[in-house]
Amino acid sequence: xxxxxxxxxxxxxxxxxxxxxxxxxxxxxxxxxxxxxxxxxxxxxxxxxxxxxxxxxxxxxxxxxxxxxxxxxxxxxxxxxxxxxxxxxxxxxxxxxxxxxxxxxxxxxxxxxxxxxxxxxxxxxxxxxxxxxxxxxxxxxxxxxxxxxxxxxxxxxxxxxxxxxxxxxxxxxxxxxxxxxxxxxxxxxxxxxxxxxxxxxxxxxxxxxxxxxxxxxxxxxxxxxxxxxxxxxxxxxxxxxxxxxxxxxxxxxxxxxxxxxxxxxxxxxxxxxxxxxxxxxxxxxxxxxxxxxxxxxxxxxxxxx
Amino acid sequence: xxxxxxxxxxxxxxxxxxxxxxxxxxxxxxxxxxxxxxxxxxxxxxxxxxxxxxxxxxxxxxxxxxxxxxxxxxxxxxxxxxxxxxxxxxxxxxxxxxxxxxxxxxxxxxxxxxxxxxxxxxxxxxxxxxxxxxxxxxxxxxxxxxxxxxxxxxxxxxxxxxxxxxxxxxxxxxxxxxxxxxxxxxxxxxxxxxxxxxxxxxxxxxxxxxxxxxxxxxxxxxxxxxxxxxxxxxxxxxxxxxxxxxxxxxxxxxxxxxxxxxxxxxxxxxxxxxxxxxxxxxxxxxxxxxxxxxxxxxxxxxxxx
Numbered sequence: 001x002x003x004x005x006x007x008x009x010x011x012x013x014x015x016x017x018x019x020x021x022x023x024x025x026x027x028x029x030x031x032x033x034x035x036x037x038x039x040x041x042x043x044x045x046x047x048x049x050x051x052x053x054x055x056x057x058x059x060x061x062x063x064x065x066x067x068x069x070x071x072x073x074x075x076x077x078x079x080x081x082x083x084x085x086x087x088x089x090x091x092x093x094x095x096x097x098x099x100x101x102x103x104x105x106x107x108x109x110x111x112x113x114x115x116x117x118x119x120x121x122x123x124x125x126x127x128x129x130x131x132x133x134x135x136x137x138x139x140x141x142x143x144x145x146x147x148x149x150x151x152x153x154x155x156x157x158x159x160x161x162x163x164x165x166x167x168x169x170x171x172x173x174x175x176x177x178x179x180x181x182x183x184x185x186x187x188x189x190x191x192x193x194x195x196x197x198x199x200x201x202x203x204x205x206x207x208x209x210x211x212x213x214x215x216x217x218x219x220x221x222x223x224x225x226x227x228x229x230x231x232x233x234x235x236x237x238x239x240x241x242x243x244x245x246x247x248x249x250x251x252x253x254x255x256x257x258x259x260x261x262x263x264x265x266x267x268x269x270x271x272x273x274x275x276x277x278x279x280x281x282x283x284x285x286x287x288x289x290x291x292x293x294x295x296x297x298x299x300x301x302x303x304x305x
Numbered sequence: 306x307x308x309x310x311x312x313x314x315x316x317x318x319x320x321x322x323x324x325x326x327x328x329x330x331x332x333x334x335x336x337x338x339x340x341x342x343x344x345x346x347x348x349x350x351x352x353x354x355x356x357x358x359x360x361x362x363x364x365x366x367x368x369x370x371x372x373x374x375x376x377x378x379x380x381x382x383x384x385x386x387x388x389x390x391x392x393x394x395x396x397x398x399x400x401x402x403x404x405x406x407x408x409x410x411x412x413x414x415x416x417x418x419x420x421x422x423x424x425x426x427x428x429x430x431x432x433x434x435x436x437x438x439x440x441x442x443x444x445x446x447x448x449x450x451x452x453x454x455x456x457x458x459x460x461x462x463x464x465x466x467x468x469x470x471x472x473x474x475x476x477x478x479x480x481x482x483x484x485x486x487x488x489x490x491x492x493x494x495x496x497x498x499x500x501x502x503x504x505x506x507x508x509x510x511x512x513x514x515x516x517x518x519x520x521x522x523x524x525x526x527x528x529x530x531x532x533x534x535x536x537x538x539x540x541x542x543x544x545x546x547x548x549x550x551x552x553x554x555x556x557x558x559x560x561x562x563x564x565x566x567x568x569x570x571x572x573x574x575x576x577x578x579x580x581x582x583x584x585x586x587x588x589x590x591x592x593x594x595x596x597x598x599x600x601x602x603x604x605x606x607x608x609x610x
Contacts, residue, residue: 012415012416012417012418012419012420013338013340013415013419014418014419018339020339027339027340028338030338030339030340031336031337031338031339032336032337032339032344033318033333033335033336034323034325034332034335034336034337034410034431034433035318035332035335035433038344039337039343039344039472040472041472041474041475041477041478042347042472042473042474042475043474043475043478073475073478074482105339108478110317110318111317112317113317113319114317114318114319114435114438115317116438116440116505118478118481118482119482119485126339128339128340130419133419133421135421152463152464153461153463153464154464155460155464155465155473156458156461156464158457158458158497159457159458159459159460159461159464159476160460160473160475160476160479164475166475167344167345167346167347168347168460168465168473168475169346169347169348170346170347170348170378170465170469170471170473171464171465172346173346173348173378173413173423174465176423177379177423177424180424192463200421
C-alpha cells in the first residue's frame with residue numbers, strides 16, 4: 001500500500017555545479033547514496049574555500065587542511081593534490097559565478113557487500129560551487145550581529161577533534177534554536193569550563209584595549225582565523241590565542257566573527273546587550289578593510305581561469 | 306578541464322527497497338541531495354527496527370522513540386503515526402525479505418533559496434529495508450567478541466543528547482580504528498569519568514554474581530536495552546542501571562552487547578584478555594534464548610502483511 005501523504009520537498013536550490021561520482025552536474029541533481037557512511041555515520045570531512053572576483057582566496061591553505069584531514073580520518077583519495085584543485089576550478093568555471101562558495105568533501109562511502117568495516121569502504125570525493133554566501137545578511141553586517149552565548153557545550157576534543165572540519169553540528173543546531181528563542185541572530189557555544197569555542201561555521205575574536213583575543217583550544221583552526229592573525233601582524237595589533245571566558249565577552253570593546261562565508265563580521269550585541277557603544281567598532285573595520293584588500297593580492301589568491 | 310582521475314566507487318549495494326521524496330525505489334537508486342542539511346550538518350535523527358520471519362519486533366516502541374526524537378530536534382513530519390508504519394511495511398513487502406533491517410530517517414532538508422535558517426527548511430522522511438544484518442558476524446557470535454575499551458570519549462550529553470538517535474559517529478569511527486589496531490573486533494567508548502557508555506550501534510551489559518549492570522547515563526536508551534531489562538524481570542535476574550567503570554569490566558563474570566542489529570551477542574575478551582573462562586556464559590545464553598523466543602509473541606511483534 002502506498003502511503004497517502006507524499007513528501008516532495010520544495011527544494012530551493014541555488015544555481016551551481018557539483019562534481020560527484022566522477023562527473024559534473026547541476027547542483028540540483030547532485031545526490032549521494034543514502035547508504036553512504038558520509039550520511040549514515042557523518043563519516044566525512046570537508047573544507048570550504050571562496051572565490052571573489054574569479055580568484056580563489058587562500059586555496060592552497062584550504063587544500064592543505066582538507067588533505068591533512070582526509071588522512072587523519074583514515075580516508076584516502078586516489079589522486080594527487082592537483083586533481084581536487086582542478087575540480088574546484090572547473091566547478092566554478094561551469095557555474096559562471098564570479099563570487100562563489102566552493103566546498104570539497106571526502107566521504108567514507110560504502111563497502112562491497114555493505115560491510116560495516118570502514119577499512120573496506122571506497123571513499124568518495126564531492127565538490128560544488130554555489131553563489132558566495134554570508135553567515136550574516138546585509139543588514140546584520142551593517143549593524144553588527146546580536147550573538148547569543150549558549151550553555152550547550154561544543155563537542156569536546158576528547159570526542160571529536162574540532163580541527164578536523166566535520167559535519168557534527170547538532171550542538172550548533174540546538175544552540176541556534178536557543179539563540180532564536182532569545183531573539184538573537186546567531187550563537188556561539190562554550191566548552192565545559194564556560195570558555196567561548198566557536199559558532200556554526202565561524203570563529204570569534206574579542207578586542208580589548210587594542211589587543212585581540214581568540215580561543216586557542218577546542219575550535220576549528222579556521223583559515224580565516226589564521227588569516228586574521230596574519231593581518232594582526234600587518235596592522236601592528238597584538239593577538240592572544242588563549243581561553244576567552246564567556247562571562248567576560250560582554251566587557252570587550254569590540255567583537256567580531258570570521259568565516260570563509262563572509263569574512264569578518266561585527267558583533268554589536270551579546271544576548272541583546274550592546275557591546276561597547278553598540279556599533280561596529282574601529283578595530284573591526286580596520287580588519288575588514290585589509291581582509292578585502294587582500295582579495296586582489298596574487299600572494300593570497302589563485303585565479304579561476 | 307575534466308580531472309584525469311575519475312572516482313566511480315564500486316558500490317556493493319545490498320538488495321533492498323527505499324522510500325525517498327515520496328516514492329519507492331531500489332536501494333541502489335535512493336539518493337539524497339548533497340545540500341540536504343541531513344548530510345551537510347548531520348542534522349537528522351533515525352531509528353532502526355528489525356523484521357524477523359516477516360514480523361516487526363517492537364515496532365511501536367521504535368516509532369514512539371523516532372517521533373519523539375523528531376520533535377526534540379525541532380523537526381516536523383506532515384503525517385500521523387500510521388504513515389511511517391505503513392511506509393516501513395511497504396518497504397519490507399517490496400524488498401521480499403523475511404528478515405530485514407529497516408531504517409527510518411528524518412532530515413532537516415533544504416530551505417527555499419538555500420537559507421541557513423533551520424526553521425525554514427522543508428524536512429524529509431526516508432525509509433529503507435535491507436537484509437537483516439548483525440553487529441557481529443557468525444563466528445564472532447559463536448565464539449563471542451573481543452571488545453576494545455577506547456579512551457575516546459563518547460560525545461557527552463552536554464553537547465548532543467545521546468538519547469536522540471543520531472549520526473554523530475566520528476568518535477565511534479576513531480574508536481573502531483583503535484580497536485582494529487589492537488586486534489579487537491569492536492569497541493566501546495567511555496565518558497569523561499572513564500565509565501563505559503556504548504559502542505557503534507549497541508549498548509552493553511555486564512553480569513556479575515548473577516546480576517546485570519548496564520550504564521544508566523550518557524548512552525542511547527536502546528529499545529533492545531529496554532527489552533533486555535524486561536527480560537531480566539521475566540528471568541528473575543536483578544538489574545542495575547548505574548555507572549560501569551571501564552577498569553572493572555574485566556572483572557565481570559560475563560558481558561554482552563545488544564543491538565537491533567543482532568540482538569544479544571556475547572563478549573568473551575576485553576582488549577584480548579579472556580573474560581571469565583573466555584567462552585559465552587550461561588546468563589548470556591538465557592537472555593539470548595528468551596530474546597529470540599519473543600520474536601513469535603504477538604504482544605511484542607507486528608506482522609508485515
